[in-house]
Amino acid sequence: MKRYDLIVVGAGPAGLSAAIEAARCGMSVAVFDENTKPGGQLFKQIHKFFGSKEHQAKIRGYKIGETLLAEAADAGVEVFLNATVAGIYLDKEVLVQIGAAMEHFKADTIIIATGAAENMVTFDGWTLPGVIGAGAAQTMMNLYGIKPGQRVLMLGSGNVGLVVSFQLMQAGCEVVALVDAAPKVGGYGVHAAKIARCGVPFYLSHTITKAEGSDCVSGVEISQVDEDFAPIPGTQKHFDVDTICLAVGLSPMSQLLKMAGCNMVDDPRRGGQVPQVDENGETSIPGLFAAGDVSGIEEASSAMIQGRMSGLAAAAYLGFLSEQDKDNRLADLEIALDSLHQGMFAPGNKGKTFTKTDEGIAVSQSLLKKGYLDDADLERFIHRSDQTDEKSGIHPVIECTQNIPCNPCQDACTRGCIKVGKTITALPRIDATISCTGCGMCIASCSGQAIFLVDEDYAPGYASITLPYEFLPRPQKGELGTALSRSGQPLGHAEIIDVRSAKTFDQTTLVTIKVPVEQAMTARFYQPETNAAGQ
Amino acid sequence: MNRISEHPILGETEKGQLVTFFMDGKSMEGYAGEPIAVALKAAGLMVHRYTHKAHEPRGIFCAIGRCTDCVMIVDGVPNIRTCITPLVAGMRIQTQDGVTALEVNE
Numbered sequence: 001m002k003r004y005d006l007i008v009v010g011a012g013p014a015g016l017s018a019a020i021e022a023a024r025c026g027m028s029v030a031v032f033d034e035n036t037k038p039g040g041q042l043f044k045q046i047h048k049f050f051g052s053k054e055h056q057a058k059i060r061g062y063k064i065g066e067t068l069l070a071e072a073a074d075a076g077v078e079v080f081l082n083a084t085v086a087g088i089y090l091d092k093e094v095l096v097q098i099g100a101a102m103e104h105f106k107a108d109t110i111i112i113a114t115g116a117a118e119n120m121v122t123f124d125g126w127t128l129p130g131v132i133g134a135g136a137a138q139t140m141m142n143l144y145g146i147k148p149g150q151r152v153l154m155l156g157s158g159n160v161g162l163v164v165s166f167q168l169m170q171a172g173c174e175v176v177a178l179v180d181a182a183p184k185v186g187g188y189g190v191h192a193a194k195i196a197r198c199g200v201p202f203y204l205s206h207t208i209t210k211a212e213g214s215d216c217v218s219g220v221e222i223s224q225v226d227e228d229f230a231p232i233p234g235t236q237k238h239f240d241v242d243t244i245c246l247a248v249g250l251s252p253m254s255q256l257l258k259m260a261g262c263n264m265v266d267d268p269r270r271g272g273q274v275p276q277v278d279e280n281g282e283t284s285i286p287g288l289f290a291a292g293d294v295s296g297i298e299e300a301s302s303a304m305i306q307g308r309m310s311g312l313a314a315a316a317y318l319g320f321l322s323e324q325d326k327d328n329r330l331a332d333l334e335i336a337l338d339s340l341h342q343g344m345f346a347p348g349n350k351g352k353t354f355t356k357t358d359e360g361i362a363v364s365q366s367l368l369k370k371g372y373l374d375d376a377d378l379e380r381f382i383h384r385s386d387q388t389d390e391k392s393g394i395h396p397v398i399e400c401t402q403n404i405p406c407n408p409c410q411d412a413c414t415r416g417c418i419k420v421g422k423t424i425t426a427l428p429r430i431d432a433t434i435s436c437t438g439c440g441m442c443i444a445s446c447s448g449q450a451i452f453l454v455d456e457d458y459a460p461g462y463a464s465i466t467l468p469y470e471f472l473p474r475p476q477k478g479e480l481g482t483a484l485s486r487s488g489q490p491l492g493h494a495e496i497i498d499v500r501s502a503k504t505f506d507q508t509t510l511v512t513i514k515v516p517v518e519q520a521m522t523a524r525f526y527q528p529e530t531n532a533a534g535q
Numbered sequence: 536m537n538r539i540s541e542h543p544i545l546g547e548t549e550k551g552q553l554v555t556f557f558m559d560g561k562s563m564e565g566y567a568g569e570p571i572a573v574a575l576k577a578a579g580l581m582v583h584r585y586t587h588k589a590h591e592p593r594g595i596f597c598a599i600g601r602c603t604d605c606v607m608i609v610d611g612v613p614n615i616r617t618c619i620t621p622l623v624a625g626m627r628i629q630t631q632d633g634v635t636a637l638e639v640n641e
Contacts, residue, residue, distance in 0.1 A: 034600070035599070035600075035619075036619065036621075046544045046545060060544070062545075117601060118597065127591060127593060127604075128592065128594075129581040129582050129583070129592055129593060129594025129595070130581060130594065131596070132595060132596055132597075132598070133596060133597050133598070135597065135598065135599060136595060136596060136597050136598035136599070136618075139598040139599060139618075140573065140576065140595075140598060141539060141542075142545065144548065144569055144570065144573040145538060145539045145542070145545075145547075145548025145550070146537050146538055146539065146573055146576050146577050147537045147538075147539060170542065170543050170544060171539050171542065172539060215581065215582050215592045216581035216582065216592065216594065470543050470544060471543050472541060472542070472543045474543075507543065507544045
């Protein structure tokens with residue numbers, strides 16, 4: 001039986017991060033993962049991450065995955081793939097199925113980082129081919145390069161549903177509607193706004209009542225729901241779709257921890273059955289840790305920090321790290337984790353309804369119900385008094401109206417025009433005294449694609465708007481198309497006057513459109529003449 | 536066409552060699568190393584199996600080897616999770632009916 005100082009179960013963001021820290025402290029580390037490739041779900045995440053520099057904000061998930069794999073290899077971490085941990089015994093022994101063989105391994109510490117599984121909902125026809133999980137859609141399009149479908153309806157307005165809807169459009173699929181039984185959008189408003197301005201309608205307080213089709217999905221019926229989430233008869237709507245995508249939350253895969261005999265708790269805010277853990281992820285069994293989604297559903301950025309913390313704690317447990325070094329290093333990680341746990345979407349605020357931002361501004365109800373800011377909201381959030389009255393010329397407009405932990409825009413502006421301040425969840429403010437050069441770094445660095453550069457004085461009667469664009473075909477300078485509003489409604493002709501891409505923009509193209517000056521604060525997307533957005 | 540020829544963020548998908556395999560006896564093409572389910576989806580095939588009792592169709596659901604909805608008969612072996620089993624040249628894939636192969640009229 002092979003022995004290690006540490007066994008990690010799961011080679012996702014938490015497990016790899018834990019393994020890297022432990023191995024760097026001198027521990028021999030084995031990581032087991034049931035999949036053929038390491039990295040967990042990171043390689044399916046093609047959007048830019050939120051947070052700040054220490055959370056690797058504005059870097060796309062799959063690139064963070066590549067970095068983790070390189071770091072793990074450098075640190076000497078041994079990763080076993082196609083290796084399913086089937087059992088866990090006393091004294092830190094595990095049973096692993098590798099191929100057709102069952103093998104025993106033993107360690108002095110174990111970190112469980114098995115992540116989470118998707119939740120499902122049932123409705124008439126839910127077993128038909130064409131009804132898929134949001135994770136399946138990501139796997140198909142972002143790992144293997146195939147479209148999950150041509151016309152897709154998304155159920156679930158949490159960040160997964162919103163992000164995957166956008167990714168579906170990037171893959172060339174049409175998203176016909178976004179549906180959620182909840183009365184308001186569950187995920188970040190900026191993610192919702194990205195898909196609303198492509199014209200995707202939001203149906204809150206609606207659910208799927210039937211998947212139609214004989215051998216596979218050919219349509220879907222949705223119905224409005226009452227306060228008890230029961231469908232209201234007579235409110236049915238039909239859509240022709242070939243795919244129904246379900247993004248209705250995640251549950252921790254905590255079976256191994258239960259099997260090991262850890263004290264478990266049922267905590268709906270953490271996503272279900274989770275182990276009792278201390279601040280470093282140590283369970284009720286000394287030397288056995290849990291990190292990442294398995295000990296409470298969050299996202300990859302916090303999973304990586306939790307992984308690092310449990311890796312260091314495991315190293316200290318076996319004496320590979322002095323208590324003092326452990327405390328010093330954990331203190332920094334705790335601050336980094338704490339900053340992700342702030343704001344309206346913090347794990348502790350799950351289920352709460354906010355009527356005002358930390359700044360005391362009334363939140364946009366339109367954003368929560370329809371996925372986009374309406375004109376009245378703009379008055380509150382994007383007032384021109386940010387600029388000096390007489391000043392003309394190009395300036396950023398930041399449509400970031402919720403307190404979320406993210407601040408790359410602040411570092412992006414080399415002139416210091418954008419300020420978030422020390423509190424990472426504060427809404428960004430524009431310093432009116434500093435003039436904007438129009439470099440566009442703020443647009444490209446905003447993970448929520450919520451920053452636009454507007455010039456009301458571009459030409460007599462015309463304004464220019466520079467917006468982030470992540471679809472194909474990339475517009476060409478001189479091309480004519482249609483300007484779309486925040487709700488995806490056509491406003492009129494738009495001419496492409498500039499198209500910029502750069503390595504530092506990381507695949508985000510900055511497209512500048514010329515529109516009548518009255519549309520300076522309403523046009524927020526561009527649709528090429530021949531295609532629907534995203535196709 | 537279900538394959539994404541070019542992606543705005545990921546560019547072109549890296550693919551293995553184009554190979555021939557057999558789906559219920561019919562010759563099809565896919566890329567070696569990609570999951571069988573991906574090759575079938577690219578070809579527009581949706582139904583992987585029929586359930587034993589109610590004879591209901593099932594296809595890809597989780598795509599990560601967890602739900603077992605996509606199992607098929609591969610080279611004579613039933614219950615193979617096609618979403619995590621790599622395609623190999625010459626593979627014989629059959630629609631599963633219960634736990635045996637679906638009878639196909641050719």
